[in-house]
Amino acid sequence: MARYTGPSCKLCRRENMKLYLKGERCYKEKCSFEKRPNQAPGQHGKQQKKISDYGVQLREKQKVKRLYGVLEAQFRRYFDIATRATGITGEILIQILERRLDNVIYRAGFAGSRKEARQIVRHNHVTVDGRKVNIPSFSVKPNQVVRIVEASRKIPRIVDSVETADGRGIAEWLSVNKQAFEATVSRLPERSDVNYEIQESLIVELYSK
Numbered sequence: 001m002a003r004y005t006g007p008s009c010k011l012c013r014r015e016n017m018k019l020y021l022k023g024e025r026c027y028k029e030k031c032s033f034e035k036r037p038n039q040a041p042g043q044h045g046k047q048q049k050k051i052s053d054y055g056v057q058l059r060e061k062q063k064v065k066r067l068y069g070v071l072e073a074q075f076r077r078y079f080d081i082a083t084r085a086t087g088i089t090g091e092i093l094i095q096i097l098e099r100r101l102d103n104v105i106y107r108a109g110f111a112g113s114r115k116e117a118r119q120i121v122r123h124n125h126v127t128v129d130g131r132k133v134n135i136p137s138f139s140v141k142p143n144q145v146v147r148i149v150e151a152s153r154k155i156p157r158i159v160d161s162v163e164t165a166d167g168r169g170i171a172e173w174l175s176v177n178k179q180a181f182e183a184t185v186s187r188l189p190e191r192s193d194v195n196y197e198i199q200e201s202l203i204v205e206l207y208s209k
Contacts, residue, residue: 058206063198064094068114069102079203089204098194102121102137109164112157125148127149128140144185
C-alpha cells in the first residue's frame with residue numbers, strides 16, 4: 001500500500017498549517033513549524049509567490065488529505081460519496097473523514113497522532129462493538145463502541161496518549177471512558193466539531209471543474 005514516508009514537518013510547512021502529524025512534539029517548542037512559520041520547505045521557501053485560484057484550491061485539498069492521512073484515490077472516493085449524499089457536500093466530506101476509525105482513535109485520545117492511530121488499528125489493538133477491526137478506514141456509526149483490547153492497555157504509547165489526551169482535546173461527539181479505554185460514538189460529527197482551518201468549499205470547487 002502506498003504511503004508517504006518523508007519528513008512530516010515539511011508537510012506542515014508546505015501547507016502553512018500545523019497538521020499535528022508528530023503527536024506530542026507538535027505541542028512543544030521543538031515543533032519545526034513553530035520555528036519557521038510562514039516558510040515553505042526548500043531553498044526557495046522564503047520567496048513569496050502569487051498563487052492562482054486553482055493553486056489555492058489544490059493546496060486546500062492537499063492540506064485536508066495530509067491532515068487525515070488519506071491518499072488521492074481514496075479521497076476522491078470520499079468526495080464522490082459526499083456528492084451523492086443529501087446535504088452540503090463539503091461538510092459531508094469532512095464528516096466522512098472524521099468517522100474513519102483511525103481518526104476516532106486519535107480524537108478519543110488513545111493515540112498522539114493519526115499516524116500512530118493507524119498503527120494501533122492495523123496491529124489489532126482495537127475492537128468495534130466487541131469485534132476486532134484492523135482497517136483504519138472503517139467508518140464508525142452512532143452508538144458504536146470503540147475499545148482498546150485489554151491486552152494492549154499497558155502499551156506505554158497508548159497509556160501516555162490517554163494521560164495527555166485532555167491537552168490535545170477530545171471530540172465532543174465522542175463519549176470517552178479513559179479507565180475502560182473505550183469511546184462511544186454519541187452522534188455524528190458536525191462541521192462545528194472540527195476546529196481546523198479548513199475551507200472545504202474550495203475542495204468542492206476544485207473537483208467540480
